[in-house]
Amino acid sequence: MKRAFTFVVMMLVASQVSAQIPSISEKTEGLTKTEGYFDYYFDESKDQIWLEVDKLNTEFLYVNSLTAGIGSNDIGLDRGQLGDTRVVYFERRGPKVLMVQPNYEYRAETDNELEKKSVREAFASSIIAGFEVAAEEDGKVLIDLTSFLLRDAHGVTNTLRRSNQGSYSLDKNRSALYKEGTMNFPQNTEFEATLTFDGSNPGGYVRSVVPTPEAITVRQHHSFIELPDDGYEKRETDPRSGYFGISYQDYGTPIDQDLTKRFIARHRLEKKNPDAEMSEPVEPIVYYLDNGTPEPVRSALLDGARWWNEAFEAAGYKDAFIVKILPEEAHPLDVRYNVIQWIHRSTRGWSYGSSVTDPRTGEIIKGHVSLGSLRVRQDFLIAVGLLAPYGDDELNTTMQEMALARIRQLSAHEVGHTIGIAHNFAASVTGDASVMDYPHPQPKLVNGEIDLSDPYDVGIGEWDKVVVAYGYQDFPEGTDEKEALDEILEEAYDSGLKYISDADARPQSGAHPDAHLWDFGSDPATQLSTILDIRKEALENFGEANLKSGEPMAELEDALVPMYFFHRYQLEGTVKLIGGLDYSYNMKGDNLSAPKIVAKSTQQKALGEMLKAIEPATLAIPENLLELIPPRPSSLGYSRELFNGNAGPAMDALGIAETAADLPVSLILNAERANRLVEYGARDNNLSLETVLDELIDASWNRKSQNGYLGSIQRVVNHVVLKNMIELAADNDANPVTKAITHKKLTDLQSKLSGKKDADSQYAVYTIGRFLTNPEEFEVEDAPAPPPGSPIGSGSMIYCDF
Template sequence: MREKVILYNLKVIAVFLLFLLGPISGYSQKKNKNKENGTEIAKDTTLSKKGKKYNDLVKKGTLKKGLFNIIQVKTDVYFEIQDSLFKREFLVVNKVSQVPFQINEYGLNKGMNYENKVISFYKDTIANKVWVKSYLPKVSSPKDDAITASVKNNFAESIIEVFDIESKNNDSTSVVIKVNKIFDGRQKSFNDLLSNVGLSSSLKSDLSYIESTKSFPKNIIVKSQLTTSVPEDGIPTSVTLGVTSNIILLDKTPMKPRFSDNRIGYFTEKHWYFADAQQAMLEKELITRWRLEPKKEDEERYLKGELVAPKKPIVYYIDPATPKQWRKYIIDGVHDWQTAFEKAGFKNAIIAKEPTENDLDFDIDDVRYSVITYAASPKSNAMGPSVVDPRSGEIIEADIIWWHNVMTSLQSWMRIQTGPIDPKARGNTFSNEHMGEAIRFASSHEVGHTFGLKHNMGSSFAYDVESLRSKEFTAKMGGTAPSIMDYARYNYVAQPEDSVTVITPKIGEYDKYAIEWGYRWYPPNENETVKLNTLIAKHQNDPVYFYGEQQGEIIDPRSQSEDLGNDNVKASEYGLKNLKRVVDNILSWTYDKDQSYYETGKLYIGAIGQWQMYNRHVMNNIGGIYLNPTVHGDNKQSYVPVPAAMQKRAADYLVKNVLTIPQWLFFNDILDKTNPLKDTPLGPYEYTPYTLSRELQYDIMYKLLGDDRLLRMTENELYQRNKTNEKVFTVNDLFKKMHQNVFAGTIQNKSLTILERMTQKNYVDILIVSTNKLFEKTEPKKTIEIQQTLNMPHLCSDLDDEHMARNINQSFLKRVTEVTSDKKGELYKVLQLLKIKKSTGDQSTQNHYLDLIQRIERALNNTTF
């Protein structure tokens, strides 16, 4: 009864208000003033149906017809959305199209795609609005299954934007919305530039605007100028970025996905599958690939094994800003993949070309065009990301970013790795032909990424090191590894007397096999999984077709960046022989009359970086495990410890070349002219040989004695001895070898040189620091980070960040593992030796011993020895 009284009173109040205020605005036949621009906009459907406002908009502004008709009235931009497009799925793709100097320095350049999302538009005639919703298309279920209702509710769309309906067209089959706010920086719903590029400032909407618009049958483009501020010398400085937002209509029926296999390296999109018949959710990964299909009339010929042209080839355009002398080589690098696609049954599958007058609406920022964009920047890199339909893994468009200064990396690799065997690779400047061949290789590598291929860092392990010294073998295989997707650069193994001439990476057998697996077409109703597995099984025992994932911390030494051959020790020893030849000739190779020694210092630090790279290649065999991608029934072992003999050889190499600092590399005639130089934003930075050798030695020794490496050695000892009683290289073996060599002069009562004392200090400090870390409190503390002084240049080094390899967790409760005992035991052993020998040697040696004794005693909290 009480509820009825309340309802009655509410009705009375509503009638009273209606009397006082007049008709409710939603039912009024009057017009209201739009507060934004003062123009009259009809709010009632009757006027909209008559089309007065729509006709006024079109009459006052300009109309561009396409996916959405775009109406522009002065600075106001309107989208006219057809009723048929509501509830359809669109992909928003945002790209950088212009950057000022300050942003260029951050490494952000034209052509970079920074944000994609799937959206849909919904018309609300009651509220007179258009809602925009977004979702992550990573979940599927059969249409008629009961669980599908739950899937819809548990993975629903989210509202990201709303627009007032400003008008309707004359027959009410479309509505008009004003869209300025999503492109001029006021709203982040469609284009969150700053968050995605890592700038922590905010956009200045009064200094931002929509620059231009284009509309095409399946996509629209809106270009904007967005202004923010960045600190420059501590002072906020305004910077304006040009951005291009594409809105693409996605196909109603997505491409049939192909599921990943960890024995072949493709980028992937994760997807969850629910079904009534399941006992657990199924998680799969869809590989990213282009939709490459034969024409309908060619399907029978294709299935019989004939090569046919695809219905829609993959086309790459060369940025008109690319210097003319390099265009041919970039195009050749793309076309080199034709043979790989022929293995998949397609001829003329790839086209690379310069835009012509016939490409009237060509726009680099238009997602209909895959472009190799040339960026004027000091950054030395290149990368090949793609725009992907996340529903299926279909690659819609590819953006290869080619930074101008990538040639400095190519030149550095060639001079240091091939200078001893190739006179063309020695000077400060290469011929266009020689640099062009390097550009061709880099082009092929980056294009491979845009086909969906990941790095295959394990490919180079397929070739025997001695084979890389064979002129016949290298000519036959046509490269340094079976895959151009490896970081197998140039042939640093071949010696001058070998007369090897084929020294540049090429597209190899693994690449052709991977493209066949990813792109061979099968009829829609055919179960392709069986045939794909058959293809893998056919090649599974041939190392040429091995796929080794890129890793963070290297566990599998076969899958390393920049290495060559199946024996890191032997390859590095050959590399050192050539590196000595480089160092002996640095002054003559960089001679340029009346010029400074800048090029000399740069080449010198590059040579030192190559030495450190060899050290890392070898070191990762110690405690290494071969990680084999396996499946049931293949009779392969998933985890194979690196043989003990190989680990021992690796330790011997490090004793010879790291614990003993090479005099020929760090103390030579070059130092009469220049120190090693590294470029920085503040100009060339010089490193003195003592400081640099000390830092780099510490880097290797610290990583060599890392907890995870020692734990893998302990695990291996426990497992192998219990299983096979095979010879194992143990933690104690490693410490014994290190101890005997680091303290060789001490044991013999000799006076120590500066470098010998340096090595002992590094060794003791590493043991102290790493042992103390095991007992740190649980609150967050900054861990020791070794300065990566000599990072050698890499191509596309950030592409695989979200697709890292298998990680083996060995970090739980390290303080109660054998690592603690082993490291403390070694410290006690060193302490006892030093106490016995503290009065031997010259005064500098004795001072050194007293220093180390005090450090160790303090670290062990024991001053009573």
């Protein structure tokens, strides 16, 4: 009886609570309703958005983005930056509505519902947000979305903290909904908010770009997107194909098959007639260029992006890839538009291609390219350094032509990422076979003069056609897709094309002899000499003709820096032949070759090329330039794009030489490379670490001494070699044999120099002794740091660059 009475009381209370919840029409009376994927009401007087949830327990995509950024490449919060993409759904629990993110990293793709349930319960989901039911009507509920929108969804505070730019927190009193960026469409609902972050101790990057550094105001965007229908067909990843993608563990997989499933990321594209060799698509892939992009950059970016249509034509599509100007009324973060944005920053930096991708399938919903606007100016500056164009009254237009040629290629490159394609850093050795490589400018010496008439390759490459065919080819019914895809790749590799991507191309520890960033030419073992010859010619011609009339003479240094370090990327390519390993991402049963150590003769040739870069004549800035360029006036300020040194306001020629010498020597004596030399040297009479160390010592301490300026630079080189040997001996990544060999070479050098009376020999003996006596406490003095490197020049994935 007591239990029955309690039940009646609970029912009465629940009835009263239910009666207190108004209908949606009552709650929103007088408010403007905007219909779309999710209907919403905006209360302008209270700066409040009410969301009508009519799709409980229905999954959709939620994406947060950054509409208006901070403007610093170093901080990394750019205009148009995409954030996370999540599959979520609204779930009602009593008076609450929860936004739930299911865990698609772990699934059971089976018809057995209980098996699916067991996996869902084994791995955590995430509740992104919770809301109170404010009203309900006809199975729909109303929630206040305002606090969800007025939060730091993009992680601005965390990014500022990680980059040591101060301690910031969101100030809601200085934050508001942004009506101009809030809109509704049948398949997507878009919201935007202006957020202000209040902080203390702002860092230098913040101070350089924010008018009041203690108050950083940005805009963040939120997209609710209807999930695509089930008409998209996933395509399996092949490591030889060059695609990004998704992966997850499928616990519904039979025990004799791989638990991890991998699929490429790509746009949906279908032929109207799959049986036809050439067919129009059902729906083309359309990209839109930022309408704020100025000419002549606008036309160059359109041209470069449109190159991809050639690859789709090769795959049998007519007019499948189209590029237009973004309509004025369109929002660049509206998911309906694939967008190429022209991004401004205070310093130059990376461009990159991102995408909104369905985590369930790998289908790309929206491609979004961010192109740094200062890149074009850096290429212009490189051309100025190469050509010395201001010697007469006629302005040489080659600089602009080179800069525009570069950003055509850049546009194609970043768009390539947004259609699913990864870097191919082996393309340069097969005739510039892909725009997904990083291209070095390609000047030539013609009759002793620098020629920039053909600075960059034009158009899509043969590898790009292969990748598009693999990812987007629509096969006739009855085709064995796996067999057809294998055939595409096997034909490509049989023709001599190669594919090697990011980690394998990195200069410090990378080992592949053909995969390089920013390399020049098809033969890294010999091309460094070509680059050094071009660099020598540019430095010999350098002078007042590299500066416009009326500009401060100190600004000559701006153009001199990329010329002096013009060889830095070829060094990174050439060094990878030393201790190099040639390999492919081969599969069982294919025709690709097994891993093979680079031939000893090739390694020795590469080492000889690297040693040319530490010759005093190579490292010396011409003395006429030291006498020509004055210290920088305070009105210009210091830039990280300039030389570092320790000579006060004067240009530090020896410090600059030390920086340049440290580049090749530190690459040669990288610990991972040294470990490979130890191993490979013990196999089949390959180049050994002992030989490499002997060659370095012969090029430095054993080299015949010189007098004067070049003699001083030689002394700098000697100490750079010693420094890097000590660093290798102390490196935790060096294996015991590597350390033992290097230790022995140091003691031998100490013994040899101990009988000499010159200051450098005595200091070297003293330095080696200090290290050997107490290696744990010994600290090597670093060489002056070079200006930032990539992207190409002298200053600085998802996707690229990705």
